[in-house]
Amino acid sequence: MSDIKKGLAGVVADETSISKVNPETNSLLYRGYPVQELASTQPFEAVAYLLWHGELPTDEQLAEFRVAERAHRALQPAVKAAIDQLPLDSHPMDEVRMAVDAIGAIETAGSGNVLDAVGTPKENLERSLRLFAALPAIVAYGQRRRRGLEPVDPRDDLDYAANFLWLTFGEEADPVVVEAFNRSMTLYAEHSFNASTFTARVITSTLSDLYSAVVGAIGALKGPLHGGANEAVQHIFEEIGSAEKVAEWLDAALAEKRKIMGFGHRVYKRGDSRVPTMKASLDTLVEFYDRSDVAELYATLESEFVGRKGIYPNLDYPSGPAYNLIGFDTLTFTPLFVAARVTGWTAHILEQQASNALIRPLSAYNGVDERHIAGYVPDAATLEAQQRAEEAS
Ligand SMILES: CC(=O)SCCNC(=O)CCNC(=O)[C@H](O)C(C)(C)COP(=O)(O)OP(=O)(O)OC[C@H]1O[C@@H](n2cnc3c(N)ncnc32)[C@H](O)[C@@H]1OP(=O)(O)O
Numbered sequence: 001m002s003d004i005k006k007g008l009a010g011v012v013a014d015e016t017s018i019s020k021v022n023p024e025t026n027s028l029l030y031r032g033y034p035v036q037e038l039a040s041t042q043p044f045e046a047v048a049y050l051l052w053h054g055e056l057p058t059d060e061q062l063a064e065f066r067v068a069e070r071a072h073r074a075l076q077p078a079v080k081a082a083i084d085q086l087p088l089d090s091h092p093m094d095e096v097r098m099a100v101d102a103i104g105a106i107e108t109a110g111s112g113n114v115l116d117a118v119g120t121p122k123e124n125l126e127r128s129l130r131l132f133a134a135l136p137a138i139v140a141y142g143q144r145r146r147r148g149l150e151p152v153d154p155r156d157d158l159d160y161a162a163n164f165l166w167l168t169f170g171e172e173a174d175p176v177v178v179e180a181f182n183r184s185m186t187l188y189a190e191h192s193f194n195a196s197t198f199t200a201r202v203i204t205s206t207l208s209d210l211y212s213a214v215v216g217a218i219g220a221l222k223g224p225l226h227g228g229a230n231e232a233v234q235h236i237f238e239e240i241g242s243a244e245k246v247a248e249w250l251d252a253a254l255a256e257k258r259k260i261m262g263f264g265h266r267v268y269k270r271g272d273s274r275v276p277t278m279k280a281s282l283d284t285l286v287e288f289y290d291r292s293d294v295a296e297l298y299a300t301l302e303s304e305f306v307g308r309k310g311i312y313p314n315l316d317y318p319s320g321p322a323y324n325l326i327g328f329d330t331l332t333f334t335p336l337f338v339a340a341r342v343t344g345w346t347a348h349i350l351e352q353q354a355s356n357a358l359i360r361p362l363s364a365y366n367g368v369d370e371r372h373i374a375g376y377v378p379d380a381a382t383l384e385a386q387q388r389a390e391e392a393s
Pocket residue numbers: 007224225226227229258259260261262263264265266267311314315316
């Protein structure tokens with residue numbers, strides 16, 4: 001069949017008013033605002049509000065939103081208990097998926113049946129806010145427990161980004177670090193019908209609940225062709241070691257036909273619109289931590305790979321080393337992406353619920369021709385149905 005779109009490449013599956021990815025102009029708009037402007041001027045809470053409500057909050061709305069977000073920051077004992085059941089060497093993405101699953105099971109408990117678990121738009125907006133508020137403590141706890149540290153309590157006097165760093169490291173981060181981290185959250189928040197968001201929309205389209213959709217999206221994000229690439233970039237940096245070893249490493253990697261993680265994109269073919277903003281944040285971190293070696297490796301790998309293949313970095317390329325400099329464990333990088341993208345996922349879940357159609361594409365069968373079990377004799381009802389089908393065709 002010639003009209004198969006492998007990987008749904010180029011297929012417009014539905015409309016959305018949440019974000020616009022334009023590879024021609026290399027731009028990304030959230031509800032009409034260029035993401036670079038949002039990243040430079042807004043706290044992440046305001047970006048979450050924008051994605052859900054369609055408008056940036058007024059000062060009063062932001063203050064009210066912050067009160068609600070701060071009220072749900074603490075790690076719930078049942079969620080901590082769910083995470084504690086897992087081996088310490090479970091992947092943190094599995095931990096986060098388990099935590100969201102536990103929250104979903106707790107919050108929809110008593111809803112009676114699958115129809116009631118779906119919830120109203122108001123309930124789903126509240127659920128989105130609670131998940132957004134709870135994820136930093138979940139991600140931070142994962143890293144702390146692997147380091148043998150007790151969780152710390154959230155700080156009501158800190159905004160989202162500063163509190164996230166506090167929860168992870170147990171100390172107040174420098175404003176330079178908070179700013180870079182806040183920007184990364186905004187840049188990661190939303191990107192139209194990427195694989196994880198589309199997964200969330202597919203699950204939502206069956207009238208399943210918001211938590212199930214987010215759990216599915218986490219599973220899709222874990223893959224290294226999608227969100228898992230920020231973790232994979234750091235592994236590559238460690239494998240290479242230093243800028244002078246890039247050329248030799250790349251020769252071998254390309255000879256082995258390896259994918260170089262952090263490069264390439266399904267939609268952007270001439271560079272990811274978010275990279276310059278994240279690279280600027282990486283530069284501030286390089287300066288702050290006095291790690292010019294990281295900048296050198298970054299620049300050398302980029303120029304060698306772009307020079308040889310004409311394939312450009314995506315957002316995971318600068319964010320991987322940025323998260324490493326901040327002090328996050330490498331395996332925590334993709335959970336940070338979850339904490340940011342939960343805003344986009346839930347905005348899409350709400351949009352899908354508001355205008356739903358079951359998502360169910362067709363497939364072209366390319367298996368063996370019809371065949372039969374030797375000695376099988378159809379019963380009367382089957383024969384009758386076959387006869388009716390033949391007559392109708
Ligand atoms: C936030 C995000 O999720 S951004 C994406 C993060 N993912 C990564 O960084 C993983 C590495 N990149 C990739 O695997 C790809 O570029 C993808 C999956 C992101 C996009 O893939 P697609 O649009 O399907 O392009 P596809 O994988 O078909 O690549 C086209 C060609 O470029 C090559 N190519 C694309 N990206 C890379 C890469 N990173 N390294 C080496 N070769 C690459 C492919 O091998 C393919 O070559 P071929 O035509 O000779 O077979």
